[in-house]
């Protein structure tokens with residue numbers, strides 16, 4: 001059953017009713033479970049990192065079983081009823097809405113059908129029944145936590161309560177023939193650190209499994225003539241959807257020294273570290289950036305604006321870069337500058353407004 005649009009509509013309608021103003025950010029889920037800092041009940045908004053960290057360290061309810069298998073959710077508490085979605089065992093979190101006395105539970109999650117599934121429900125937010133004995137609560141590791149936002153194609157890296165950095169990613173780009181290429185939203189545990197692997201002539205380093213065939217990994221490369229690693233064709237698309245379902249992560253270091261290799265080195269074998277994936281759901285809205293936020297430029301030499309004055313995109317002989325304010329980016333002198341793909345500064349005001357226009361829910365009179 002498809003409830004995503006309906007939910008977004010009611011949420012938007014109720015917010016409008018109370019404020020008559022701009023929409024709040026929606027939550028991923030539709031029901032309540034009574035647990036604190038629940039992923040499904042927390043607005044998809046990175047401007048409150050303290051709350052998001054609390055979500056990242058909560059235990060998670062999963063379906064017991066092997067990490068490469070799925071089980072069905074049913075429309076009724078009955079295995080003869082219609083299946084409504086699929087859940088990946090061991091790594092995918094479910095939102096438990098009701099535990100019935102007849103041995104069944106009502107849960108919600110994004111359906112994880114894969115390329116060989118009979119059901120073919122790809123990433124729809126679904127609600128269905130599962131035998132309660134198949135559910136298991138798992139502890140979460142509390143050193144690191146990751147959030148991937150499909151709306152902005154960014155990953156937020158947390159360590160021990162602090163938001164450390166923002167990385168560029170590419171999530172799945174589905175099409176009509178291959179709808180299973182969509183990266184599933186939801187909450188996940190990192191379950192296997194499998195390392196380098198080959199996929200369609202490309203080589204992907206530092207692969208970490210989080211949902212069946214979907215992994216976090218370094219931006220891929222192909223081997224060029226004389227054995228040189230060529231990343232360019234994949235690197236230029238970071239920040240946009242591009243993959244077959246995996247999440248490609250930035251190779252260039254941010255000013256904090258963080259990239260996919262850093263994640264691999266620091267988090268290696270920290271199974272049950274949490275990864276949240278936010279859907280680019282209708283009614284999502286990005287928060288405006290304060291006008292006095294500092295950004296950094298190098299007039300005449302760099303075509304980008306930067307988040308820090310020591311960005312690795314720039315040769316250090318030019319440090320420190322010139323500080324201006326975020327509001328000044330609108331001035332003609334700086335209007336051609338793009339957000340740097342090493343340090344990932346906040347998007348320009350007009351980019352944020354464009355995304356918000358695109359995702360604003362049309363409300364009819």
Ligand SMILES: [Zn+2]
Nearest residue numbers: 306311340343
């Ligand atoms: Zn930069």
